[in-house]
Structure formats: C-alpha cells, structure tokens
Amino acid sequence: MTSATPAPLNRLRKLWREGRPTFGAIATIPSIQTVQIMARSGFDWIIVDLEHGPIDLGSAHAMIVATSGTPCVPLARIAANEPWLAKAPMDIGALGINFPMICSREDAEKAVRSVRYPPRGDRLWGPFHAPFRWGVSMPDYMATADDDMICMVTIEHIEAVDRIDEIMATPGIDIAVIGPGDLATSINKRGRPDDPEVLALLARAEAGILKSGVPIGGVARTPEQANQMIERGYVGLALGFDWSLFQRGIAASFDGIKR
Numbered sequence: 001m002t003s004a005t006p007a008p009l010n011r012l013r014k015l016w017r018e019g020r021p022t023f024g025a026i027a028t029i030p031s032i033q034t035v036q037i038m039a040r041s042g043f044d045w046i047i048v049d050l051e052h053g054p055i056d057l058g059s060a061h062a063m064i065v066a067t068s069g070t071p072c073v074p075l076a077r078i079a080a081n082e083p084w085l086a087k088a089p090m091d092i093g094a095l096g097i098n099f100p101m102i103c104s105r106e107d108a109e110k111a112v113r114s115v116r117y118p119p120r121g122d123r124l125w126g127p128f129h130a131p132f133r134w135g136v137s138m139p140d141y142m143a144t145a146d147d148d149m150i151c152m153v154t155i156e157h158i159e160a161v162d163r164i165d166e167i168m169a170t171p172g173i174d175i176a177v178i179g180p181g182d183l184a185t186s187i188n189k190r191g192r193p194d195d196p197e198v199l200a201l202l203a204r205a206e207a208g209i210l211k212s213g214v215p216i217g218g219v220a221r222t223p224e225q226a227n228q229m230i231e232r233g234y235v236g237l238a239l240g241f242d243w244s245l246f247q248r249g250i251a252a253s254f255d256g257i258k259r
Contacts, residue, residue: 006140010095010148012045012073013174016215016235023226026077026241028052030059032066034242039072046072047098047238050089051079061092065133075150081107083114083122090115091126093133096150096174101182103159105166112172115149117142120172150174152217152236155205156182164208175236176209177217178202206232 008014015022022044027035030053038046046067048060055063064074076089077098086097099111113121131141151172156179160167168176180193180202189195209216210233217236220226226237240248 006136006143008144008148009134009136009141010073010150011071012096012150013147015044016175019233019235021230021235021237023237023239024075025239025245027063028055029242030055030063031242032062035063035066038242038245039067039070043072043239045075045096045236047075047077048089048094049077049241050085051077051100057088057092060089060094061129064089064093068133075152081111081114083110086111086114087124087126090123090149091128091130093130095148096152098152098154098177100154100179101157101160102153102155102167103157104163105170108153108167108170108173111153112151112170115151116146116172120146152177154179154182155209156180157186158183158201159186161201161205161208164205165212168208168212168214173214175215175217176212177236177238178205178209178219180219 012022024043024045024047025038026047026049027038028049035046048063049055050060060076067074074094075096075098076094078085078089081099081101089097097115102108102111115121115123117123127141131138134141151174153173153176155176180198183201184190184193184195184198187197189198192198215235216233218229218234220229220237220239229237
C-alpha cells in the first residue's frame, strides 16, 4: 500500500532551509556500536566514510542501520565522483552522498545527476534494502527519493576555489562543504590548515558559497570556531571523526589527574 502523501524521510533539507545549524561527524571505524553511540549522542547526521578507511559495503550497511530509532541521518562519503560508487550506499539506506574533489561545474552536474532518478538524473533503480531501513514501502520510498537524497559536494582543491562561482551555479546541489585538509594539501601546505594562504583560500570558498545561497558546511575544531561559523551562516558543521572524538574523550578523562 502506498500512502496518499508520503512524508519525507530526510529532515536535513528543511533544517537548512530554515537556516538552522546541524552537527555531525565522520565515521571511519567499521563498527555498529560506535555508530549507535554517536547517533544517540546528539548528532544530526553521520557520514559513513567509504573514501579513506577500512569500511566496506557490508559494514556500511550495518552502520547505516545502526542509526535506526534516532533522528540522526546517515550519509555516505564515496572515494570518487562516480555514479557507480554512489549507487550502492543509496540503495542500502544512506540519504545523501558526499562527493569529494568537486573542481568544476561539470563535476558538480555529474554529482547532482548521480543521486536522482530520471528525468532529473541518472540514478538506476534497485533500492532493495533502503525501504527496510526507513520502514516504508518501496512505492513510498520511490515517491520521495529524489527529494530525500542529499547531494553534498566538497570544495577541497585550489581549482575548485578558482571556479567556485561556476560550481555553485549548478542546480541541485543541496549543500557545499569546505574540506580544509585537502585544500591545504592542494597548495603543498598539508597538515597546516591555519597557514595564511590556506585561510585565504577558505575565505574565498566560503564567500562564493554564501553568495550562491546554497547551504554551507565545514569543519569546526573547537566550540569557539563552531559558534563563529554559525554566525557567518554555516548550517552543516562536522565536529570531528569518530577516532578524533575518541581521542578527545580519552584526553579529557585524563585532564586533572596527577600521573
């Protein structure tokens, strides 16, 4: 049975339209338990990392399912801007894809079309397991799939900054996030996100995204930085990786202990 007006499954786009900040983290450890803890600790979204870590699709499916029963929205980061890499994470229940290294309008258009069915895009049919994750029928999942799926593009190369206006003019981008690590690496400043040249590139990318009206996201390493970013208009703030949050929690537990 299909409901007359299926409710959207993804709450993020509404929050971003209202200008409300959302907070998330990147999960790199193939662990159901870690995601369960993160999803129940206040995060609005979790990005399951299929780009850099040891997570395979079987682990990713389990991690996506581990967000069930919480408001936390599971997204997935893929290794390259390729439709075949985006397909399976969506079909196992992720409600958004984080595309890396978007450096041109052509890249952005390819990403947008990867997450939507024809005629709006090129996504192929086969979401066999996504409806089970969301507790809906296949017809209801299909009815809202295009609007539920988030196209998150990452601006993380000097070429992207140089072409920021053409990238951000691409219809269908739901949020653009700035990746300081790769942005620094692209100008041979790896590991130096606070270098003046890197900060200047960050500022140019930020200005271009904000000017476009597309929601903006980025990395907040401290509460002070997060508050400043929110004041400037950021609505998607990554507070860390699972491993870095783990490290910070351990460090905090030692704080004040005499050893």
